[in-house]
Amino acid sequence: MSRRQRPGYTRRGLTVVLGLLLLWVGLAGCSSKYIPGIGSPSSPSGTPPSPKGKGGTYKPYTVLGQTYYPLGSAEGYSETGVASWYGPDFHGKKTANGEWYDMYQMTAAHRILPMNTRLLVRNLENGRTAEVRVNDRGPFVNNRVIDLSYAAADMLGVVGPGTARVYLQTIPGERIQYVGPFYVQYGAFVVQENARRLRDKLVARGFPGTRITMGELGGTTYWRVQIGAFSSLPEAEANRLRLSKESPDCFVIAD
Structure with missing residues (x-):
């Protein structure tokens, strides 16, 4: 799991207690995949609904002394590197583009890709793939290339080990078609x-x-x-x- 900072945010040393809701919902499991938007596990009670994203900002920003310059276009972008994930500590807090972070949605943080860029992420260690949407900035530690939501990390098999080598590329057209059962x-x-x-x-x-x-x-x-x-x-x-x-x-x- 990533230890990360967002522009304008610092991690608080909170102890996360999993509530009864998580006990009831459980996890879809390593051998199964969430279907984004189809009755996905609900947010904890009291978490405000996600507003429409503001589209993010293309202005340069500085974190931990490093300045980043977001791209104007994601067309043809691909990258190989280490993925991490972030979950309960940020659940219900605002992302860099103004949405409320929902750890059960298929989203991710990237340092320079435009907000709302859709990416196909492949775990090079087990072959699993997942489609995510960029709605946050990060990760800002250990040269990692992408910070996955809990749901995306679970689908890719990254939750247990915490990190994995991945290949990511932008998706210009069709969405992933899920197959059963x-x-x-x-x-x-x-x-x-x-x-x-x-x-x-x-x-x-x-x-x-x-x-x-x-x-x-x-x-x-x-x-x-x-x-x-x-x-x-x-x-x-x-x-x-x-x-x-x-x-x-x-x-x-x-x-």
Whole structure:
């Protein structure tokens, strides 16, 4: 995880306590992918919604004695280097372009790329890829090239090790097309037996493909109950909407 500073911001030495909401939502897991914008894990209570970005600034800025000159265009840009990630300490705080940082969205910080640039990031150590949008500045430590949101780092397999060598390039046209099978994560539990009870109830209700997967966060094991499998994203989203009436924080993942 990156120890970083933003223009105009300094990190406070806060102890982050994961609330009950995170216990319920859990993580999509290393073998699964978040589907950005499709019922992604909600922000903690009290976090204001993200306003429209201000488009960022192209003016030079100075951090830790180093002056950076943002590019006027991202066309044809590519770069190889070390990626890190940032999460709870900045969740709900403003990014460099005026948005509220949401660690569950597919965003990233870059020192010089224009705000709202879309990037395809490939983890050179495991081959995973993710699409992110630049909405912040950084990282400003150890010659790292990009600071990923928690969701992006999780998709790329960077959360555990904290850093990874990546290749990034701008995306001029089509968005990434996610392939299934798809699941709706209904809930997550610390006690495995509670997850089993919920799975059995969902199977009895007509969801025979409901499964339990294991994940870890901060040294704690979570048992995630996921309904599926669905062959298409629209089918998974339709079921998520149906289930959200009883489980508001459920979200779609792709295996």
